[in-house]
Amino acid sequence: MNLPAIKLPEIHLPFDIPSLVHPPIDHFAIALPVIVLLIELYNLFIKRRSIGVLAFVLLTLGVAALAAAYLSGLHDGKASFEALSEAGQATLKEHKTLGTYLLLLGGGVWLFKLLSVLIRHKALKLFYLLLLLLLIGGLFEQGEEGGKLVYEHGANVQKAKLLDDKVFDLEDKIDDLQTKIKRLESKAESSTQPAHTVVQADGSTAATQRVEPSTQQSTNESNASTVTPTPTVTESNATAN
Numbered sequence: 224m225n226l227p228a229i230k231l232p233e234i235h236l237p238f239d240i241p242s243l244v245h246p247p248i249d250h251f252a253i254a255l256p257v258i259v260l261l262i263e264l265y266n267l268f269i270k271r272r273s274i275g276v277l278a279f280v281l282l283t284l285g286v287a288a289l290a291a292a293y294l295s296g297l298h299d300g301k302a303s304f305e306a307l308s309e310a311g312q313a314t315l316k317e318h319k320t321l322g323t324y325l326l327l328l329g330g331g332v333w334l335f336k337l338l339s340v341l342i343r344h345k346a347l348k349l350f351y352l353l354l355l356l357l358l359i360g361g362l363f364e365q366g367e368e369g370g371k372l373v374y375e376h377g378a379n380v381q382k383a384k385l386l387d388d389k390v391f392d393l394e395d396k397i398d399d400l401q402t403k404i405k406r407l408e409s410k411a412e413s414s415t416q417p418a419h420t421v422v423q424a425d426g427s428t429a430a431t432q433r434v435e436p437s438t439q440q441s442t443n444e445s446n447a448s449t450v451t452p453t454p455t456v457t458e459s460n461a462t463a464n
Contacts, residue, residue, distance in 0.1 A: 225317070226317075226320050226324060227320075228316070228320050229320070229323055229324070231323060231326075234294065236294070240294060240295055240298040242298070242299065242302060243299065244295050245292060245295040245298070245299045246369075246373075248288060248291045248292045248295055249292050249366065249369065251284075251285070251288040252285065252288040252289045252291075252292040252362065253359075253362045253363070253366055255281055255282070255284055255285030255288055256285045256329075256355060256358055256359050256362060257359055258281055259278050259281050259282045259285060259355065260352075260355050260356065260359060262277060262278045262281070263278055263352060263355070266278065275340060276340075279336055279337070279340060282332065282333055283333065285329070286329045286330060286332070286333045289325060289326050289329040290326060292322070293322050293323070293326045296318075296319065296322055300315055300318075300319060303315070311372065311375075314368065314372055315372060317368065318365065318368045318369060321361065321364065321365050321368065322365060324361065325358065325361050325362060325365060328354065328357065328358050328361065329358055331354060332351065332354045335347065335350060335351040335354055336351050336355075338351075339351045
C-alpha cells in the first residue's frame with residue numbers, strides 16, 4: 224500500500240518506552256475496535272444507551288491503544304532499522320506510514336462516535352460505523368505487514384540479530400586475515416632479490432644469488448685459506464737476469 228508519507232510532531236514522553244512491547248499492544252489496538260463494532264451492530268437492534276456508553280468507553284481505550292502502538296512502534300522501528308535489509312527497511316517505512324494514517328483515522332472515529340452520542344442523528348451514526356469499518360480493515364492490513372516484518376525480514380528477532388552480529392564479526396576477521404596476507408606477501412617480495420651477473424677471470428659470466436652476510440663471510444674465509452701464495456722473486460735471480 225503506497226501512501227504519501229506524513230510526519231507527526233515528535234512526542235517526548237517523561238519515561239522510556241520498554242523494548243518489544245509493540246506486539247502485545249497491537250493485539251489490543253486491533254481487538255478493541257472489532258469488539259466495538261460488534262457491540263454497535265448489536266445495539267442497532269436493542270438500542271440501549273448503556274451499551275452505547277460501553278462502546279464509547281471501549282473505543283476510547285482502543286484509540287489509546289492505537290497511540291501506544293504508534294509510539295512503541297517508533298521505538299522498536301528505530302532499534303531494528305539498521306539490521307534490516309533494503310527490502311525490510313522499505314517495508315518498515317510503509318508500516319510506519321500506514322500506522323500514522325490509522326492513528327489519525329482512529330481519532331476521527333472517536334470524534335464521530337462522540338458526535339453521534341450527542342446529536343443522535345442516523346446519518347452521523349452511519350458515517351461513524353463506516354469509518355469504524357475502514358479503521359478495522361486498515362488495522363488488519365497493518366497486522367499483516369507487521370507479520371512480514373517479523374517472519375520475513377527478522378525485525379526485532381533476537382536470533383536474527385545474533386546471526387547478524389556473528390556475520391559482522393566474521394567479516395572483521397576476514398578483513399584482518401586479508402591484511403596479514405598482504406603484509407606477508409610484501410615481506411616475501413622484499414626479501415627476494417634478482418640474480419647478479421659476475422664476470423670471471425676467463426671472460427665468462429656466472430649468475431649468483433643473494434647470499435646472507437653470515438654465509439658470505441664463511442665463504443670468503445674458506446676461499447682465503449685455499450688460495451696458493453704467489454712465489455716471490457729472490458734477489459739472486461734478479462742479479463742473474
